[in-house]
Amino acid sequence: MTAPNVTITDLTVTFRRGQVRALDGISLRLPTGMVGLLGPNGAGKTTFMRVLTGVLLPTSGSVAVDGTELTSRSQRREVKATTGYLPQELGLYPDLTARQFLDYMALLKGITDRRARRARVKEVLELVSLSDVANRKVKGYSGGMKRRVGIAQAILNDPRLLIVDEPTVGLDPEERLRFRSLLARLAGDRTVLLSTHIVDDIVQTCPNVVVIEHGHVAFQGAIGALATRAEGKVWHVTQPATAPPPGLPTVNVTPSMTGTTYRVISSGTPAPDAERVSATVEDGYIALMHGTAPERAQHGPGLRVI
Numbered sequence: 001m002t003a004p005n006v007t008i009t010d011l012t013v014t015f016r017r018g019q020v021r022a023l024d025g026i027s028l029r030l031p032t033g034m035v036g037l038l039g040p041n042g043a044g045k046t047t048f049m050r051v052l053t054g055v056l057l058p059t060s061g062s063v064a065v066d067g068t069e070l071t072s073r074s075q076r077r078e079v080k081a082t083t084g085y086l087p088q089e090l091g092l093y094p095d096l097t098a099r100q101f102l103d104y105m106a107l108l109k110g111i112t113d114r115r116a117r118r119a120r121v122k123e124v125l126e127l128v129s130l131s132d133v134a135n136r137k138v139k140g141y142s143g144g145m146k147r148r149v150g151i152a153q154a155i156l157n158d159p160r161l162l163i164v165d166e167p168t169v170g171l172d173p174e175e176r177l178r179f180r181s182l183l184a185r186l187a188g189d190r191t192v193l194l195s196t197h198i199v200d201d202i203v204q205t206c207p208n209v210v211v212i213e214h215g216h217v218a219f220q221g222a223i224g225a226l227a228t229r230a231e232g233k234v235w236h237v238t239q240p241a242t243a244p245p246p247g248l249p250t251v252n253v254t255p256s257m258t259g260t261t262y263r264v265i266s267s268g269t270p271a272p273d274a275e276r277v278s279a280t281v282e283d284g285y286i287a288l289m290h291g292t293a294p295e296r297a298q299h300g301p302g303l304r305v306i
């Protein structure tokens with residue numbers, strides 16, 4: 001398999017006869033491997049993923065995987081062949097076993113030959129490490145196991161582009177870790193787009209990240225470059241009061257021996273005894289969202305505006 005070429009060109013989606021502009025002229029080329037998708041609520045991430053999965057036709061612009069357009073009505077079938085999707089809420093049939101469920105999904109995805117279907121289901125069960133429990137009913141599975149069934153159905157067609165929406169919500173730390181490494185393993189030479197509000201999931205698995213805000217690309221590039229955006233501007237301010245220093249974006253708050261320590265973003269020294277600390281990806285993201293990071297939407301090594 002050669003590296004997929006996912007090209008998004010001037011993608012615009014409007015709702016309510018143009019009154020709501022959910023995506024506003026997004027142009028991106030996604031690299032192979034894991035790509036994080038970040039953005040505040042209402043930024044346009046779900047709309048973006050719905051277009052990539054062929055659920056929603058854009059108002060204008062296009063998405064192509066390896067030159068195959070996914071955004072024209074006539075090519076919906078191609079979408080099924082080239083993309084996989086794990087939505088936030090995937091309806092599983094609790095009384096089916098994982099094997100039965102996957103067999104059914106494979107049929108829906110057009111694998112009509114029984115033998116081929118059985119072989120592919122066996123393969124994906126192995127990939128997600130569920131072979132041993134494949135004949136148990138899904139209703140007895142843990143949250144992490146259900147999520148792995150979800151991934152298994154998303155990769156039945158060996159997609160070039162795999163889209164995963166908030167996959168680790170509600171998982172315990174061990175399951176989260178396991179799920180993250182599964183995604184990283186699956187990325188290989190395909191593109192896996194991981195949308196989440198958990199910045200740490202992205203830090204741990206994605207070399208590249210896209211940040212969407214108000215329907216625009218606010219940042220795209222290497223994950224480290226996002227952290228760099230806040231370098232020199234992250235401070236620990238400890239004060240006895242329970243209120244944060246006014247007017248500054250606060251990344252987190254920790255109780256300390258001498259009061260409360262606020263991690264804030266500020267271009268200048270925020271308080272006389274403030275301590276400057278090195279920036280993390282989360283700091284970079286918060287700085288970007290509050291307009292305190294320079295040069296938004298700059299090119300990065302893995303991703304580029306086209």
Ligand SMILES: Nc1ncnc2c1ncn2[C@@H]1O[C@H](COP(=O)(O)OP(=O)(O)OP(=O)(O)O)[C@@H](O)[C@H]1O
Nearest residue numbers: 015016020022039040041042043044045046047048
């Ligand atoms: N079907 C729709 N009709 C009208 N407006 C919509 C529709 N779908 C989305 N929107 C609007 O488009 C914008 C982007 O929504 P979207 O759901 O894509 O954001 P999001 O980044 O996924 O948010 P969240 O993180 O909360 O899921 C929002 O202003 C939303 O209200």
